[in-house]
Amino acid sequence: xxxSAVSQSTPASAxxxxxxxxxxxxxxxxxxxxxxxxSVLRDLRHDFxxxxxxxxxxxxxxxxxxxxxxxxxxxxxxxxxxVLRNIRLLMDSLRDIQRHGVPHIPASRLRTLEDGRLAARxxxxxxxxxxxxxxxxxxxxxQPGVTAANLREHQASFYRKPHEGRLCxxxxxxxxxxxxxxxxxxxLFVEGTACVLKxxxxxxxxxxxxxxxxxxxxxxHFFALVYGGSEEGAALVNHPEVDEIHVTGSDRTHDALVWxxxxxxxxxxxxRNEPLLEKPFSSELGNISPVVVVPGPYSxxxxxxxxxxxxxxxxxxxxxxxxxxxLLVQPKEWARRSLVVDGVQASxxxxxxxxxxxxxxxxxxxxFTEGRAGLxxxxxxxxxxxxxxxxxxxxxxxxxDRVFRQEPWCTVLSETGLPGSDDPVAFLEQVxxxxxxxxxxxxxxxxxxxxxxxxDPAVNAAVERAIRELRYGTVAINTWPAAxxxxxxxxxxxxxxxxxxxxxxxxxxxxxxxxLEDIEKAVIRAPLTNMPPPPWVPGHRGARELGRKLVQFExxxxxxxxxxxAAAALRR
Numbered sequence: 001x002x003x004s005a006v007s008q009s010t011p012a013s014a015x016x017x018x019x020x021x022x023x024x025x026x027x028x029x030x031x032x033x034x035x036x037x038x039s040v041l042r043d044l045r046h047d048f049x050x051x052x053x054x055x056x057x058x059x060x061x062x063x064x065x066x067x068x069x070x071x072x073x074x075x076x077x078x079x080x081x082x083v084l085r086n087i088r089l090l091m092d093s094l095r096d097i098q099r100h101g102v103p104h105i106p107a108s109r110l111r112t113l114e115d116g117r118l119a120a121r122x123x124x125x126x127x128x129x130x131x132x133x134x135x136x137x138x139x140x141x142x143q144p145g146v147t148a149a150n151l152r153e154h155q156a157s158f159y160r161k162p163h164e165g166r167l168c169x170x171x172x173x174x175x176x177x178x179x180x181x182x183x184x185x186x187x188l189f190v191e192g193t194a195c196v197l198k199x200x201x202x203x204x205x206x207x208x209x210x211x212x213x214x215x216x217x218x219x220x221h222f223f224a225l226v227y228g229g230s231e232e233g234a235a236l237v238n239h240p241e242v243d244e245i246h247v248t249g250s251d252r253t254h255d256a257l258v259w260x261x262x263x264x265x266x267x268x269x270x271x272r273n274e275p276l277l278e279k280p281f282s283s284e285l286g287n288i289s290p291v292v293v294v295p296g297p298y299s300x301x302x303x304x305x306x307x308x309x310x311x312x313x314x315x316x317x318x319x320x321x322x323x324x325x326x327l328l329v330q331p332k333e334w335a336r337r338s339l340v341v342d343g344v345q346a347s348x349x350x351x352x353x354x355x356x357x358x359x360x361x362x363x364x365x366x367x368f369t370e371g372r373a374g375l376x377x378x379x380x381x382x383x384x385x386x387x388x389x390x391x392x393x394x395x396x397x398x399x400x401d402r403v404f405r406q407e408p409w410c411t412v413l414s415e416t417g418l419p420g421s422d423d424p425v426a427f428l429e430q431v432x433x434x435x436x437x438x439x440x441x442x443x444x445x446x447x448x449x450x451x452x453x454x455x456d457p458a459v460n461a462a463v464e465r466a467i468r469e470l471r472y473g474t475v476a477i478n479t480w481p482a483a484x485x486x487x488x489x490x491x492x493x494x495x496x497x498x499x500x501x502x503x504x505x506x507x508x509x510x511x512x513x514x515x516l517e518d519i520e521k522a523v524i525r526a527p528l529t530n531m532p533p534p535p536w537v538p539g540h541r542g543a544r545e546l547g548r549k550l551v552q553f554e555x556x557x558x559x560x561x562x563x564x565x566a567a568a569a570l571r572r
Contacts, residue, residue: 008204009228015235018224019167019196023241025221026194027165034159037189038094043216045087048181049555052080055209059177062205063318064355064384069544071352073535074317075177076547077486082178083185084554086488089513090189093156102155103514110148114461115468118142118151122489122514123524131562132550133483134532138490138524141468146518156515158192166243168193169236173248173284174202175320175358181210182488183246184223186510193244194222198236200249201229202358233257237277244280246508250407251285254503270501281500282508284493286407287441289313289481290327292431294463295334295422296450298528303336305529306448306478307343310413311351312536313446313480314344314388318354319411320361322505323444323474323482326408329434331427332417341392341415345376348388351538353379354411356386361410365389368402368412386411393417396434405440424453425462436471442495443505444474444481451528467523471495473505479526480536489513490522532569542571 010018032040059075060067093103109121123138124130146154168187172180180203184195199207207225217223226232230253237245237257247254252262258275259266269275291310298306313325328344330337356362369375369389376390391414394403403414418430435445447466453459467475473493474481484490491512494505496519509519535543546568553561 008201009232010226012235015226015232016239018226019236019239019241021221022194022196022224023165023167026167028220029188029194029222030162030165030192034094034098038091040216041087041091041094041189044213045084045091045555047215048080048083048087048213049551051209051213052084052551055079055177055206058205058209059203062203063357070541071543073540073543073545073547076544076551077535078317079177081547081550081554082486082488083181084551085486086178086182086185086511086513088554088557089489090185093513093515094189097156097159101160102152105151105514107148110151113141113468114464117144117520118146118148119523120151120516123487125489128557128559131565133487133526135530136479136483136524136526138484138487138522140491140514140516140522141520142516143496143518143520154517156190157517158190159515162192166193167241168195168244168246169239169242170195170197171233171236171245171247171249171253172197172200172203174200175317175322177203177206179248180206181213183248183510184214186512187246188217188222190512190515196224196226196236196242198226198228198233237279242279244282245277246510247281247283247285247506249283249285251503254281254283254285254506257281258500273501275500282493283503283506284322284443284510285503285506286322286409287443287494287505288326288404288407288439289323289441289444289446290329290435290439291325291446291448292329292435293340293448294424294450294453295331295336295427296424296453298336298450300339302450302528303339304343305533307340308347308537309480309534311344311347311538312534313482314411314413315348315351315354315538316482316536318356318358318386320358320409321482323480323485325413325446325480327403327439328413328415329431330415330417331420331422333419333421334417335422337417341390344413345378345390347538348378348390351379351388353381353385353387355384356410358409361386364408365410365412368408368410368414389413391415396438399438404438407441424449424459428462428466432466432469436469441505442471442473442498443493444476444484445470445472446476446479446481448478449528471497472521473509474522474524477523477525478528479524480534481524482536483526483534484522484524485511487524490524491516491519492522495521532566533572535569537572540572542568545571
């Protein structure tokens with residue numbers, strides 16, 4: 001199917017009919033028993049597998065990627081793989097609910113944090129799953145009040161106390177093609193709400209594939225697709241039959257819907273906390289994703305590995321990811337500081353310069369780069385493309401500098417140095433308040449920490465304290481937080497300290513296949529270096545083959561498929 005062969009907008013009269021039809025269907029959906037829900041998921045898995053390859057090809061056409069080249073692996077890994085994994089894990093959870101009443105987490109996977117709160121290790125679930133990200137561990141930290149004894153009371157509340165039927169409008173993200181279906185899967189199967197999904201104009205080409213894949217839901221009026229821009233979005237969210245809204249996009253979209261068009265009236269309403277839109281609202285709204293390099297005894301090879309890791313966090317998907325690395329934070333006087341920046345620059349030189357497919361990217365790129373002292377440009381860009389831009393040594397005292405206050409949403413990485421040299425404890429004591437108070441966003445952050453440093457009890461305590469105190473929905477150690485997004489079992493969303501008046505990266509969770517509630521954050525830990533290297537590093541030659549093989553694995557996990565996956569992953 002051609003990228004252009006998609007309806008541009010759904011007429012207002014059709015939107016009204018769709019909403020009323022799905023609202024009626026929501027009452028049936030809420031009463032559907034577990035066996036019927038499992039049957040729906042089986043059909044979804046079959047139908048989504050059928051559209052996996054053509055949807056990847058459409059995405060490659062839209063983003064200027066060779067569908068037969070290694071870079072197509074990005075679309076396999078961030079599209080069909082995430083959705084099919086999501087479906088499989090939801091099936092596991094529904095079977096657990098049949099047997100145990102809630103998705104099962106063994107007591108051996110629970111621990112108490114130093115501040116008394118509960119943490120649950122949910123990845124890997126078993127050794128076979130562990131081979132997806134070798135030596136990685138994913139945990140969920142809960143808010144105070146959740147204990148090992150009452151954890152069941154903070155899981156799967158829809159299945160314990162179902163509502164009578166609710167309708168959620170999902171305003172889909174336009175950058176990553178797993179976002180719209182995964183957001184709907186969460187609302188449908190975790191919260192029990194029927195969904196009307198409005199496709200983002202940027203990836204409206206995905207709509208016909210989702211219509212085919214979600215047919216088992218739409219033919220019973222549990223789900224529907226519509227198209228259009230802000231006008232259609234406003235009609236949906238303000239429709240009287242719509243109970244709640246979920247948005248993946250920008251904080252500006254959220255604020256316009258909740259407080260009204262930008263201007264004095266909206267700011268006055270915000271100050272009085274009198275929103276125009278009072279319906280329940282969940283959202284994921286982007287982030288200035290920081291990567292913090294904690295000083296330690298790194299070898300040149302270890303720094304090179306992490307520089308490639310960071311470069312991959314920048315270059316993936318042409319940097320149109322809410323979790324793309326956007327701010328590198330290091331000690332100002334640390335002797336290895338320049339080596340990290342130089343290493344990231346060298347690795348970005350191995351990455352392809354990409355089509356800037358997201359609207360407004362060139363204007364934003366210029367806003368961040370024009371007049372910058374020491375600006376480093378990487379790659380030669382043709383018309384419609386943007387080179388990578390490194391902005392080193394931004395003064396952290398300039399709190400209003402846009403690199404700390406505005407997400408670039410383009411191929412820009414800034415770097416700043418906080419006072420200090422090689423004392424990791426003193427550095428971390430500065431990092432936490434700097435990120436929490438000076439840097440916009442609450443979605444995800446990365447800490448690069450040497451394992452030898454963690455053998456020092458004082459450093460280990462400082463790192464664990466930083467993980468607990470950082471106000472981010474995902475904190476990753478030595479890896480890209482996008483790994484937590486892709487695992488799907490881990491919750492994904494902004495830190496719960498945000499509010500409608502200061503929304504930051506949004507409120508609420510998606511993915512979260514263990515159906516956990518009262519979550520504070522997800523934490524994913526990885527080794528400093530690993531073999532095979534992560535598939536997002538620039539120049540990974542096996543990424544497409546790896547993505548295809550992992551999709552087949554999710555359709556039927558088996559140890560027999562592991563050697564082929566490993567061979568593709570090792571094609572660095």
